Amino acid sequence: MELQKKLEILSAAAKYDVSCSSSGSNRKNTKGGLGNATSCGICHSWADDGRCISLLKILFSNYCVYDCAYCVNRSSNDVPRAAFTPQEVADLTINFYRRNYIEGLFLSSAVTKNANHTMELLYESIRLLREEYKFNGYIHVKAIPGADLALIEATGKLVDRMSVNIELPSEKGLKLLAPQKEKQAILKPMNFISSKIAEKKDEIKVFKKAPLFVPGGQSTQLIVGATKDHDMNILKLSENLYKKYNLKRVYYSAYVPVSKNPLLPDLKTPPLLREHRLYQADWLLRFYGFSADELLDERNPDFDPQLDPKANWAVNNISLFPVEVNRADYEMLLRVPGIGVRSAKKIIMARKVKSLCFEDLKKLGVVLKRARFFITCKGKYFFNYNMEQLLIRQNLINGWETDEKKQEWEQISILSLIPEKPTLQDKLMSITGEI
């Protein structure tokens, strides 16, 4: 088969994996070598669906022995199949890289023959790149559940990031939609990778030159909307993954209907708004000091489609407001709807030399549309009357949505905009997870 055809099939088969990030690693170039990794990550293009393209994202092969109901590559599905050779993967990566199309490679695979066989092929492709081609760009590889841990370890020594996709947020969902897979088979390699990463971190403290192991960390992906799980279950799972397995990122992928299987929900379009809310909440967990319990509970197990999670939390906890902008600490400022990491930092800086009024906040670029309900400046409210909880809620919903010309949330994939750390690309923040 022609290389072009293979690329077409095996990139199309990989496109539902949403992770694209190239950040978190700062592997240096070597003498006579090619490439490096930058810890802030770089996007190289944006596809027609608006998602960022940073890595050459391909499957090694889409011949699969499994039959997971939600997946295009399931064995019972009638789709064109193909497999690369390690040499072809290396060639594509190197040549795309030299032209500055990509930051590196994201290599995954369907399970061909068995887990070990597949993992060996992934390992060989990466070994070729690192050792023969002296390639030092970013590599993210999927660890295949069920493969030998020794093989996973050897691969981990060569790559920047590794991930095992959980896909279905509950064991129940797994039993129903991917009965050949077991929870343990997924969690075992995750556990192994996270303990190896921790081990290496300790080693590096002692020996500066200790070999790297997955320096960019571990990530995973959860499918949203293929099972009956509530947002609360999903968010709690993420919280646990961040805490217990020290994951760098959890990605959420709105389920794209790829099958008419009666076990799957009959969706017309992928639940993008729900995906968006989860990203916002995830962001709150990682950078804003929120816990899952604060955002959702048994009575409200799903996010409000009309209000973002932070605004929702603030309205429900209105007794904590207003906060005085000139005195509130950083953590509290971050909890004000409309004030993000960047705005909070600016406020902290600017108030060192001047006591701030609403005009000053505008100059700093703080968006007051939502924040004004929750803050005072030098003791003064933005409005001169007291607002009721319900009224604020209405104002947030109506004011916000109409003012911003109804940003067609259903169509926006926020994922592509979210940088790993809330630093660079400041100007994008207002429309990303920073809320």
Place this chain on the structure above:
Amino acid sequence: MVNYYYDGTFDGLLTSVYESYYGIEPPDKILRCKNLQQSILDKDIDIVTDSEKASKVYEAIHKKISYDALRNVYHAYLSELDEIDTYIYQYLRFGFKKGKSVDLYLTSEEVLKVHSAAKKVRTESHLMLGLLRFRKLNGGLYYAPYSPVYNITALISDHFVRRLSDQFWIIHDTKRNLAAVYNMVECVLTDLPEELQHQSLNTDDCFEDLWKKYFDSICIKDRINPKLQKRNMPARYWKYLVEKQ
């Protein structure tokens, strides 16, 4: 009104700052090129670039204000925005009074203007690290033409020296006709000779086709969103993007 005119180089700008303290008269404005509708009340002073004076100012900014201020000033200068030189001048005057806390005065106009210009330059630089495309010419040279809004060639070339250290390449700002040329040993900033400027770019590079294929097939057709695509990747940059040809 007193106007200073300098030659457009960074040294020239710093010399202007020097003269404002030690020269005849401090300026109201600092400008790069003669503006044509000046009033008869204006007094124009031409600044002669002096690298010694410039480096004194450079050192002074670093020591008396901060390294960040120096960065901000350089990046703002590269923005080439209208009036930016005057704001840079005011920012530095303010900075020499306040020391390194100058960057906390986020509500003062001169600080705001310099910060925002510098940020624009940094944002575009970061974007270009990804969007720059090298075409492989038949001789094996990698050639990257682009046309950035701001003058960022000097800022981005370092990244490629580290990254693409084992290939010959040229990054060419076609708008300013400025190029960074790398020969696997060092990288220099230079004007490009006439004949190179109009080289035809008819390469028959199969990897360009493969890249286009990849670009198409990676997109999820149920989620087509041209608005989001344009917001992330403004159309003004598409001209040199292989995948958008």
